[in-house]
Amino acid sequence: MRPPPAAAAPASRLNDHLIARSTPSFKKVALPVKIATWNVNSIRQREGHVLSWLERNQPDILLLQEIKCETAAFPAQAFAKLGYQAEAVGQKAYNGVAVLSRVPFEVTQRTLPGLPPDDAQARYIEIRALNTIIGNLYLPNGNSGGEAGYAYKLGWMEHLAQHAASLLAAGEDLILAGDYNVCPTEEDYAPGALPPEDALLRPETRARFRSLLWLGLTDAVRAMRPSGQIYTFWDYQAGAWPRDRGLRIDHALLSSRMAERLIEALPDRMERDQPQPSDHVPVIISFEP
């Protein structure tokens, strides 16, 4: 409940500062910057989930993957009502990424630099907000399309590393977040949740993920919790969620200054218990302002 306006309140030296903090005309107390990433597995199926989650969690920026709709079909108006501006890069049926932000931003990329110009897969959007470059990525799964499909994944990761290197060389503060489709270590998937030859954990996949870390990027979730089972995805099949047979494949990598500001980074596990959930849950990262 909002306290009465300052003018109507009895003058009290003791609680003046409390009134000031909660009165809109005064400058807000600086709150942590809250950024989240979420593979929603179709925004049209999950619009209600996202709206409800935004209201409950109040992130400054939410990065979405697998919106599975064309750019023009993204339901931007629904999010505008909650104060979030939307920018989407979509395609028919598959893939697709979008940014929702309640802070001002500009789009800096709509595709991953370095990919062939005829690459039509909607997997990357990047913005500048809060003096930070924020890349939202949906990395190829790599299990379909045979060896060519897997080679596409590896190539994509190499272009991502090159792009990250050039941003860091330019001195940018950087967050690269999204669905990486990579289990970085043996701790990052439940025993039996994946066959040993799966593209999410092949050695070549992990080597390319490590090459991102070697640029000086920090895995936000592991910076807060260096070991232990932490998952962000549970397959719809075979009772993966009730058995907690999950994967940690949604990540946020941070440049050094962002890592210094890191307060917390954690998946919102309970979102997986919603009716008709996405198979991924949001990962929330908080920074000192």
Add this chain to the structure above:
DNA sequence: ATGTCTTCCCGCGGAAGA
């Protein structure tokens, strides 16, 4: 490996991708 979900279409069920 598959007990599911989402999309598309030449649909009225099945393929493909995850």
